[in-house]
Amino acid sequence: LRDRLKQKNNLPLPPGPKKYPFIGNMLSIPQAFEWETYARWGRECGSDVIYLEGPGLSLIVLNSVKSVTDLLDKRSAIYSSRPRSTMVNEFMGLSWLMSSLPYGKLWMERRRIFHQRFHPSDSAVYRPRQLAHVHKMLLQLVKTPQEFMEHIKYMNGGLTLSLAYGIRVLSKNDPFITLSERVAESLQSLSNPHTFLIDSIPLIRYIPEYFPSAKRMAREWHPLAARLRDAPFAAAQKDIVGADGVATPSFVSRCLENLVKSEDDDKSSYEIIKDTAGVFFLAGSGSTTAAIYTIILALMQSPDVQAKAQQELDEIVGRDRLPDLCDEASLPYLSAVIKEAFRQEPVPLVSLPHSLMREDEYEGYRIPAHSIVLGNAWAMLHNEADYPNPELFRPERFLKEGKLNNDVRDPIAISFGFGRRACPGSHIALSTVWLTTASILSAFTIMKPVDSDGKVIEPSMEYFSGVASQPLPFKCDISPRHSGVKALIRGAIDSDGEGMDT
Numbered sequence: 292l293r294d295r296l297k298q299k300n301n302l303p304l305p306p307g308p309k310k311y312p313f314i315g316n317m318l319s320i321p322q323a324f325e326w327e328t329y330a331r332w333g334r335e336c337g338s339d340v341i342y343l344e345g346p347g348l349s350l351i352v353l354n355s356v357k358s359v360t361d362l363l364d365k366r367s368a369i370y371s372s373r374p375r376s377t378m379v380n381e382f383m384g385l386s387w388l389m390s391s392l393p394y395g396k397l398w399m400e401r402r403r404i405f406h407q408r409f410h411p412s413d414s415a416v417y418r419p420r421q422l423a424h425v426h427k428m429l430l431q432l433v434k435t436p437q438e439f440m441e442h443i444k445y446m447n448g449g450l451t452l453s454l455a456y457g458i459r460v461l462s463k464n465d466p467f468i469t470l471s472e473r474v475a476e477s478l479q480s481l482s483n484p485h486t487f488l489i490d491s492i493p494l495i496r497y498i499p500e501y502f503p504s505a506k507r508m509a510r511e512w513h514p515l516a517a518r519l520r521d522a523p524f525a526a527a528q529k530d531i532v533g534a535d536g537v538a539t540p541s542f543v544s545r546c547l548e549n550l551v552k553s554e555d556d557d558k559s560s561y562e563i564i565k566d567t568a569g570v571f572f573l574a575g576s577g578s579t580t581a582a583i584y585t586i587i588l589a590l591m592q593s594p595d596v597q598a599k600a601q602q603e604l605d606e607i608v609g610r611d612r613l614p615d616l617c618d619e620a621s622l623p624y625l626s627a628v629i630k631e632a633f634r635q636e637p638v639p640l641v642s643l644p645h646s647l648m649r650e651d652e653y654e655g656y657r658i659p660a661h662s663i664v665l666g667n668a669w670a671m672l673h674n675e676a677d678y679p680n681p682e683l684f685r686p687e688r689f690l691k692e693g694k695l696n697n698d699v700r701d702p703i704a705i706s707f708g709f710g711r712r713a714c715p716g717s718h719i720a721l722s723t724v725w726l727t728t729a730s731i732l733s734a735f736t737i738m739k740p741v742d743s744d745g746k747v748i749e750p751s752m753e754y755f756s757g758v759a760s761q762p763l764p765f766k767c768d769i770s771p772r773h774s775g776v777k778a779l780i781r782g783a784i785d786s787d788g789e790g791m792d793t
């Protein structure tokens with residue numbers, strides 16, 4: 292063993308951009324849109340695995356599907372921890388969040404209960420509520436189409452709150468939605484190495500005054516994170532023991548019922564349920580909303596793509612009903628549109644940071660223990676070899692003879708992360724994205740708005756640079772495709788009826 296370790300220690304580190312004494316690469320890593328720089332450095336070094344360093348920090352960026360599969364998937368037993376973060380755990384008070392827990396018992400307990408209660412095969416639990424929330428959102432689009440971004444955000448927030456806690460949101464200014472938005476904002480910088488650098492200075496936790504921004508974070512974000520975990524859980528518990536004793540079924544209600552049945556009164560069981568519901572709510576709404584905004588923007592920019600998707604919907608679904616999840620397999624063009632949107636603008640451009648649990652060796656390079664490992668989804672999804680002319684929005688690249696072409700790499704397999712830490716909510720996210728896109732396209736036309744002089748207003752196409760990539764607010768003209776749209780939506784809402792409560 293000693294010989295082997297010695298051998299590994301003699302191996303070179305993977306290549307990377309020029310490093311300076313003491314500070315390594317820290318001055319050259321951009322504060323924003325770093326995925327494009329990582330991809331360029333990879334090309335310049337002729338390697339899909341690059342190494343960057345800073346004081347107390349070693350960072351590995353994986354720019355190819357091969358390296359991600361070899362390391363994060365096949366060696367996930369050692370690549371599945373998360374870096375310990377003073378920023379997230381102590382300043383922000385998010386040490387309970389499953390997505391930042393290190394690999395180990397606490398993470399496994401939470402991940403297990405998530406899978407048990409939201410198993411992909413269990414769509415009967417969430418499908419009725421997805422339909423009900425999407426239909427409600429469609430009606431809002433008829434009434435105030437200019438507020439489409441707000442309606443989509445409320446639909447996703449309402450759906451996750453309903454599934455996790457059985458809580459119904461207010462149609463405006465909902466305190467829980469505002470809370471989750473603020474906590475999500477605080478997490479936006481999480482995959483940028485500058486955040487890790489602050490984490491890598493061990494004394495920082497004792498001197499928060501030294502960093503004014505850290506002090507502000509500690510003061511503002513800590514109570515918000517605690518409220519996010521406690522307040523909706525308390526509301527759900529109150530509902531369960533409410534006046535009529537009838538609670539809306541939810542993740543929390545089912546888990547608590549189970550505890551009562553099993554007479555398991557252990558405090559830690561409550562904590563696991565509370566933490567898991569909290570991460571479901573926080574991780575579930577923002578990223579799905581971001582994906583839908585991207586699709587709407589792409590469809591507005593490509594009227595010909597939109598027209599083809601609508602033609603397919605008219606042929607298969609018709610105009611007498613709204614789409615349902617069971618239509619998905621019959622609508623390959625629409626599936627290709629969604630794949631192309633995930634490819635062109637992946638929601639997390641760089642996956643959440645993984646942490647290597649012990650030293651490793653890959654293709655003749657040494658990967659130091661505790662390295663932070665980032666999968667650069669943007670580089671993989673903009674790779675010319677898999678996706679020629681990657682800058683173009685072209686759903687046809689996924690089709691052959693009118694069917695989905697399985698020979699083209701599926702962007703969905705890259706967009707939701709890797710190995711044991713891959714997104715556990717991907718099936719809910721994908722079905723919500725699909726149903727929302729199909730329903731909006733079947734009922735509405737999305738166009739660029741015009742100003743008072745009749746001039747088309749072009750979107751800036753600018754994106755917010757953070758963990759979840761989302762277009763900056765943009766305007767769009769959404770109008771019903773035919774005169775029967777409102778009645779169709781009202782009919783769907785009437786038949787959902789209990790959907791809100793199943």
Ligand code: HEM
Nearest residue numbers: 390574575578579582638643707708709712713714716720
């Ligand atoms: C379009 C929407 C979504 C995208 C693109 C997305 C993507 C991701 C990615 C890339 C990761 C990190 C994976 C890694 O570390 O390799 C992740 C983690 C996670 N996601 Fe999602 N996600 C989405 C929606 C959701 C939804 C709807 C939920 C919950 C219902 C959810 C729950 C989680 C959780 C709990 C984690 C942390 C997993 C862990 O650390 O073990 N996500 N997601």
